Amino acid sequence: MQIYFSANKDAQDLKNRFQKIIDILTNAGNSVMSDLGLQKSARFSETDIEKIRSAGQTLLEQMDALIIEATVRSPENGYLVALALTHKKPTLFLHQKGTDIDKNLLSLQKEKNTQHLLHIQSYSEDKLKNILLEFINLAEKKAGKQLPKIKFTLRITPRIERYLHWKTHNTKISKADFLREEIEKMIEKDEEFKKYNQ
Numbered sequence: 562m563q564i565y566f567s568a569n570k571d572a573q574d575l576k577n578r579f580q581k582i583i584d585i586l587t588n589a590g591n592s593v594m595s596d597l598g599l600q601k602s603a604r605f606s607e608t609d610i611e612k613i614r615s616a617g618q619t620l621l622e623q624m625d626a627l628i629i630e631a632t633v634r635s636p637e638n639g640y641l642v643a644l645a646l647t648h649k650k651p652t653l654f655l656h657q658k659g660t661d662i663d664k665n666l667l668s669l670q671k672e673k674n675t676q677h678l679l680h681i682q683s684y685s686e687d688k689l690k691n692i693l694l695e696f697i698n699l700a701e702k703k704a705g706k707q708l709p710k711i712k713f714t715l716r717i718t719p720r721i722e723r724y725l726h727w728k729t730h731n732t733k734i735s736k737a738d739f740l741r742e743e744i745e746k747m748i749e750k751d752e753e754f755k756k757y758n759q
Contacts (some may be wrong), residue, residue, distance in 0.1 A: 562701060564597040565624040567641055573632035578686075579630060584654075585693050590754075594624065609644040622648050628693070632657040642666065646665075648677050654681045655692070659711035 564586055568579050572718075586593050613620060621627060627645040631638050631654055638654075645652045646669070656662050662681060670679050680691050680699070690720055725736040734742075748754060 562590075562620070562697065563592045563594065563623065563627045564628055564697075564700075565621055566597070566599060566628050566630070567635070567637070568630040569635040570597060575632060578632075578689075581689065582628070582630060582693065583622075585690050586697070587643050589694060589697060590727075591697065594620075607686040619644060619648075621645055621650065624650060625650045626653070626696075628653045628696070630653065630655045632660050632664065634663075637651075639663070639665075642669070642679065646678055650677060651696070652679050653696045653700075654679065655689075656683055658683045658685050680724050 566583060566586070567581075568575065571581075577605050582588055583593050583595065590735050596645050614621060620643050621641070627641060629641060629652070640655065642652055654662070654666060660683070666679070669675050680696060682696075688717060725739065729736050731740050
């Protein structure tokens with residue numbers, strides 16, 4: 562999953578926390594985009610930005626979800642939340658326990674059209690990983706319905722093709738759906754992967 566992570570760049574005392582968030586997300590198998598210049602996060606190249614703009618899109622439209630660490634407020638937080646909700650992107654608005662958040666956001670969380678997309682969470686250091694991983698699972702399912710949207714090219718041998726044809730012949734399941742189901746079963750059994758996602 563591609564996640565855009567945003568935080569106040571001037572909050573230097575929270576830089577290690579921001580890095581921890583990116584580490585948790587990338588260790589769980591996500592790609593994280595950010596303009597904070599932290600390790601393991603990527604940035605859009607100028608060429609990519611130009612292509613996106615010429616297509617009449619925003620950078621956030623290319624992402625699957627938005628996470629904002631808002632312990633120290635940033636003027637762009639409201640804009641990013643509004644843009645994410647407009648494009649129906651799951652959004653996690655994080656703030657450290659004991660800090661206040663904008664009451665307008667709380668009302669958005671109760672709105673019928675946005676309540677399933679906007680998640681506001683206060684956190685303590687020891688609960689941060691669980692909150693992030695729960696949000697990832699929720700974002701992937703998009704309110705209970707997980708849709709495949711990442712295109713992946715796989716070259717297979719003739720023997721594998723014969724097997725897939727045999728396995729799906731006279732069924733209502735496609736070869737791609739069959740493979741997706743088998744991979745989901747592998748994920749459920751993979752204890753090593755679960756360690757990173759708990």
